[in-house]
Amino acid sequence: MSNPKPPKVALLVTCLVDMVRPSVGFASVKLLEDAGCTVEVPPQTCCGQPNHNSGDRAGAAALARTMIAAMEGHDYVIVPSGSCAATVIKDYPQILADDPDWAERAKSLAARTHEIVSFLTDVLGVEAVAARFPARATYHDSCSGLRSLGIKAQPRTLLASVEGLELTEMAEAEVCCGFGGTFCVKYPEISNKMVSNKSGHIGEAGADLLLAGDLGCLMNMAGKLSREGRPVQARHVVEVLAGDVATPAIGET
Amino acid sequence: MTARDRILDRVRRATGGGDRVAVAVRLGHSQAQPAPIPAEAQTEGAARISQFIDKAVAVDATVSRLASLDDLPAALAEELRNRNLPAAIRTGTDAAFERDWGTVEHTTGPGRLIEPATLSRAHLGMAETGTLVLASGADNPVTLTFLGETHFVVVRTQDIKAGFEDMWAEWRVRALDPRTVNMVTGPSRSADIGQTLQLGAHGPVALHVFVVDS
Amino acid sequence: MSALHPTTPRFKQNARAALADPNIQAAMSHAQSGFVDKRAKARAKLPEFDALRDAARDLKDHTLANLDLYLERYEAKVIAAGGHVHWAETAEDARRIVLDICQKAGAKTVNKGKSMISEECGINDHLEANGIRPQETDLGEYIIQLRGEMPSHIIAPAVHVTVAQIEAEFRKHHTHLDPDRNLSELSDLLAEAREVLREKYFQAEVGITGANLLIAETGQSVIVTNEGNGDLSQSLPRVHIVIASLEKIVPTLEDAATVLRVLARSATGQEITVYTTFSSGPRREGDPDGPEEYHVVLLDNGRSGMLGTDFQDMLRCIRCGACMNHCPVYQAVGGHAYGWVYPGPMGAVLTPSLIGIEQGGHLPNASTFCGRCEAVCPMRIPLPKMMRHWREREFERNLTPGTVRLGLGFWRYLCTRPGLYRRFTGMTAFGLRCLALGKGRIRRLPMGGGWTNHRDFPAPQGGTFQAKWRARR
Numbered sequence: 001m002s003n004p005k006p007p008k009v010a011l012l013v014t015c016l017v018d019m020v021r022p023s024v025g026f027a028s029v030k031l032l033e034d035a036g037c038t039v040e041v042p043p044q045t046c047c048g049q050p051n052h053n054s055g056d057r058a059g060a061a062a063l064a065r066t067m068i069a070a071m072e073g074h075d076y077v078i079v080p081s082g083s084c085a086a087t088v089i090k091d092y093p094q095i096l097a098d099d100p101d102w103a104e105r106a107k108s109l110a111a112r113t114h115e116i117v118s119f120l121t122d123v124l125g126v127e128a129v130a131a132r133f134p135a136r137a138t139y140h141d142s143c144s145g146l147r148s149l150g151i152k153a154q155p156r157t158l159l160a161s162v163e164g165l166e167l168t169e170m171a172e173a174e175v176c177c178g179f180g181g182t183f184c185v186k187y188p189e190i191s192n193k194m195v196s197n198k199s200g201h202i203g204e205a206g207a208d209l210l211l212a213g214d215l216g217c218l219m220n221m222a223g224k225l226s227r228e229g230r231p232v233q234a235r236h237v238v239e240v241l242a243g244d245v246a247t248p249a250i251g252e253t
Numbered sequence: 254m255t256a257r258d259r260i261l262d263r264v265r266r267a268t269g270g271g272d273r274v275a276v277a278v279r280l281g282h283s284q285a286q287p288a289p290i291p292a293e294a295q296t297e298g299a300a301r302i303s304q305f306i307d308k309a310v311a312v313d314a315t316v317s318r319l320a321s322l323d324d325l326p327a328a329l330a331e332e333l334r335n336r337n338l339p340a341a342i343r344t345g346t347d348a349a350f351e352r353d354w355g356t357v358e359h360t361t362g363p364g365r366l367i368e369p370a371t372l373s374r375a376h377l378g379m380a381e382t383g384t385l386v387l388a389s390g391a392d393n394p395v396t397l398t399f400l401g402e403t404h405f406v407v408v409r410t411q412d413i414k415a416g417f418e419d420m421w422a423e424w425r426v427r428a429l430d431p432r433t434v435n436m437v438t439g440p441s442r443s444a445d446i447g448q449t450l451q452l453g454a455h456g457p458v459a460l461h462v463f464v465v466d467s
Numbered sequence: 468m469s470a471l472h473p474t475t476p477r478f479k480q481n482a483r484a485a486l487a488d489p490n491i492q493a494a495m496s497h498a499q500s501g502f503v504d505k506r507a508k509a510r511a512k513l514p515e516f517d518a519l520r521d522a523a524r525d526l527k528d529h530t531l532a533n534l535d536l537y538l539e540r541y542e543a544k545v546i547a548a549g550g551h552v553h554w555a556e557t558a559e560d561a562r563r564i565v566l567d568i569c570q571k572a573g574a575k576t577v578n579k580g581k582s583m584i585s586e587e588c589g590i591n592d593h594l595e596a597n598g599i600r601p602q603e604t605d606l607g608e609y610i611i612q613l614r615g616e617m618p619s620h621i622i623a624p625a626v627h628v629t630v631a632q633i634e635a636e637f638r639k640h641h642t643h644l645d646p647d648r649n650l651s652e653l654s655d656l657l658a659e660a661r662e663v664l665r666e667k668y669f670q671a672e673v674g675i676t677g678a679n680l681l682i683a684e685t686g687q688s689v690i691v692t693n694e695g696n697g698d699l700s701q702s703l704p705r706v707h708i709v710i711a712s713l714e715k716i717v718p719t720l721e722d723a724a725t726v727l728r729v730l731a732r733s734a735t736g737q738e739i740t741v742y743t744t745f746s747s748g749p750r751r752e753g754d755p756d757g758p759e760e761y762h763v764v765l766l767d768n769g770r771s772g773m774l775g776t777d778f779q780d781m782l783r784c785i786r787c788g789a790c791m792n793h794c795p796v797y798q799a800v801g802g803h804a805y806g807w808v809y810p811g812p813m814g815a816v817l818t819p820s821l822i823g824i825e826q827g828g829h830l831p832n833a834s835t836f837c838g839r840c841e842a843v844c845p846m847r848i849p850l851p852k853m854m855r856h857w858r859e860r861e862f863e864r865n866l867t868p869g870t871v872r873l874g875l876g877f878w879r880y881l882c883t884r885p886g887l888y889r890r891f892t893g894m895t896a897f898g899l900r901c902l903a904l905g906k907g908r909i910r911r912l913p914m915g916g917g918w919t920n921h922r923d924f925p926a927p928q929g930g931t932f933q934a935k936w937r938a939r940r
Contacts, residue, residue, distance in 0.1 A: 013932050015882075019892045020899075020925070022932035041936045043889075045882035051875050053836060055858030055867065059879035066883050147838040176795045180835025182871070185917030187479065187833050189486055192921035193799040194835075223922030226908050251925030252907040257554040260713070260767045264535045267774035271533030279529070279718045280540065280684055288522030288725040291515040312741070345755070363756040366669060382739040389757060395702050396756040399695045417724035432750055432757050433702075434687075436743040441695040443657065444735070445607035445623065447630040448498045451657045454606060455664060456695025456742065 082145020
């Protein structure tokens with residue numbers, strides 16, 4: 001699919017990817033460039049989701065303004081995370097609804113922001129990727145991406161085109177993994193029960209590779225899988241779609 | 254100021270007070286029903302009767318069809334025999350039950366502690382859910398509906414409505430005003446023991462419907 | 468735990484105990500898959516289901532906006548039918564009113580249909596303290612009454628009790644029956660409960676039921692049941708008391724139909740419950756059965772205080788239980804961990820409104836905001852958003868733990884200064900990598916026990932994306 005003018009995309013890399021797993025950012029860039037976009041990475045910090053969810057309204061508004069200012073001037077803002085994308089798309093307009101200087105800018109950014117996989121399929125019309133990644137994989141539907149943004153079929157459509165990849169569905173793929181941002185450390189035993197259930201389902205699905213679109217969820221599940229000694233690797237879905245076999249899986253060297 | 258006054262006052266201050274016109278419109282039914290009516294609540298003709306029967310059977314009622322109420326005593330006698338129940342039936346004073354019951358002993362009155370078989374007449378039915386709609390009163394005492402171990406109910410084909418809406422419309426036309434309206438759909442059940450569904454909680458263990466064509 | 472003594476402040480300890488309780492764990496995992504599948508099947512069979520949810524939300528919003536007028540109309544109809552309406556501002560008022568009616572009726576026993584409002588008001592304890600015996604007749608409520616517990620689910624009160632525990636309870640309490648009797652089948656247990664409760668239906672002077680709905684047009688109260696116990700509790704005694712909170716009102720019979728179409732499907736996956744009963748007042752002239760007196764107790768207890776606030780949408784709740792049926796936190800710990808009357812997501816939003824955020828604060832915090840509750844709520848209540856509003860209230864009032872406030876303040880400071888942020892994230896990535904000692908994962912995070920007590924912490928790759936990006940370009 002060729003556009004007369006390549007879409008100008010800003011990558012909102014997310015603070016977690018930035019600090020913990022840059023390879024997700026590079027895989028995102030590759031996918032976007034392969035699809036014909038020019039990609040820029042404006043200097044950025046955090047979307048403010050932790051402050052918003054913790055009830056710190058002023059903090060959330062401050063971080064929202066910072067991010068809006070950082071991300072202006074592009075056709076699209078693309079995010080390799082369902083929860084961070086949902087914060088910008090669904091929450092920013094509400095957070096700044098009563099701020100006359102920022103309400104319109106928040107709405108404008110929300111309208112231009114997309115989670116990366118759904119952007120590729122729904123906006124750019126990408127139907128397949130030219131990647132090879134032999135594995136038996138299962139996909140976890142992270143909550144925000146699924147319920148706030150309707151991301152369900154899109155990653156599966158693209159994964160189906162990855163050479164050598166067999167996708168098997170686990171039971172309760174749509175049930176929360178127990179990460180929930182600060183929840184996993186505020187209520188660790190309940191979080192542990194939830195992630196143990198998830199780990200059990202991954203095992204029952206017979207997968208050797210766990211995929212999802214949110215790094216927080218993936219770190220939570222990967223940490224449990226490795227503590228239990230299960231032979232399952234965890235990667236971000238964009239890394240597989242970009243054919244990045246070289247980078248060690250999450251929690252591995 | 255009474256508690257009533259204080260509560261209503263708090264409500265009004267929070268909401269700004271209700272809109273009398275909007276409320277009168279809604280209560281007056283002068284505007285079309287705002288909510289969607291499911292297609293399955295709008296079946297007509299023979300399909301409606303089959304739907305009623307299928308839905309009732311799906312929730313463990315049994316159903317048989319009679320040409321007229323004249324066939325009722327014989328049909329009831331056979332049901333009692335087949336179910337190993339005593340040849341006795343208790344009803345209210347509904348005119349439909351003033352007839353010769355043959356060998357079946359017929360008593361009238363409210364339900365008692367031990368009540369093997371009771372018989373009621375439903376004013377209306379709803380095909381939407383396979384539901385019988387009964388009115389309390391001397392004609393069909395409500396305690397017969399709930400104390401009968403096996404409950405038999407008679408409903409006329411022409412009284413089976415498609416769903417809630419036309420059922421309520423007919424109810425209003427008939428200007429019925431009983432203490433209770435009882436909608437009954439199948440025999441009683443509970444899943445409180447081990448989350449496993451079982452029939453025969455406190456109400457009837459069995460429900461049999463006679464659908465009468467005239 | 469009781470209505471007057473919530474244990475909600477001890478939610479974490481309650482949860483820990485529940486996670487370690489094999490009976491609760493077995494009962495909860497068995498129950499939840501059933502509820503989830505049944506609702507999904509019911510929804511799949513009714514194409515108009517989601518449109519009906521929208522309509523139900525709209526009619527409830529209309530009702531709340533005009534609540535004073537609909538309450539007045541309802542009251543007038545009840546009085547015209549020969550009933551009495553009592554207005555209770557608080558739970559204490561409700562207790563006093565109910566006791567007064569029971570004492571005037573000379574009641575020694577009161578039969579109860581299932582009523583969460585009666586749990587909220589602590590009616591049973593109050594009657595017992597005054598020498599009147601409350602007899603629960605709903606099978607689940609009967610079981611927990613024998614065990615001296617509160618319900619752990621709003622429609623399946625004994626969901627946390629295993630079959631073996633039920634058998635043990637029956638043997639312990641039904642001492643008039645043959646101790647050698649066989650109770651190995653579920654049907655044996657049901658038959659025994661039916662037999663034991665049968666006589667009791669005839670022995671009470673007063674019957675108390677709740678109301679799923681109150682209909683303004685007709686002055687009727689509606690109960691939906693499967694067992695028939697609610698109907699027997701109201702038809703046989705001389706006095707019938709209906710206890711219901713203000714927001715149960717809907718305008719018309721047609722509005723009731725819309726709600727009924729989504730209620731049972733959302734709760735148990737049934738198209739309609741076995742018995743849907745509309746009651747209007749005392750017995751009519753010529754009635755051979757039915758109560759001689761009919762009393763409706765309308766309860767405020769915080770509802771009027773929710774109108775016009777961030778929490779008004781919670782007043783749309785029809786108590787179907789779908790939210791808790793789909794909540795992974797509720798499944799993990801069961802209902803008693805929540806420490807009061809209402810568990811699960813609806814309990815997390817409602818409880819702080821009724822007992823205060825100081826006592827109830829854990830509940831809206833113990834959520835990942837996964838959103839499954841909102842996705843299945845028949846009344847489209849935005850439950851996670853309202854839990855977040857409670858967190859905002861806590862933050863405004865300095866109830867958020869100090870370390871959390873400090874962390875959020877630090878994060879805000881950092882993230883509004885990109886240069887400082889870059890330096891901090893670079894150092895953190897480096898520092899955590901060092902802690903991994905060359906391995907991919909960290910087994911123990913100092914001060915991070917909440918994470919590493921249960922799972923490994925994947926080590927960062929080293930370097931930040933933004934630093935690497937600048938280096939490449």
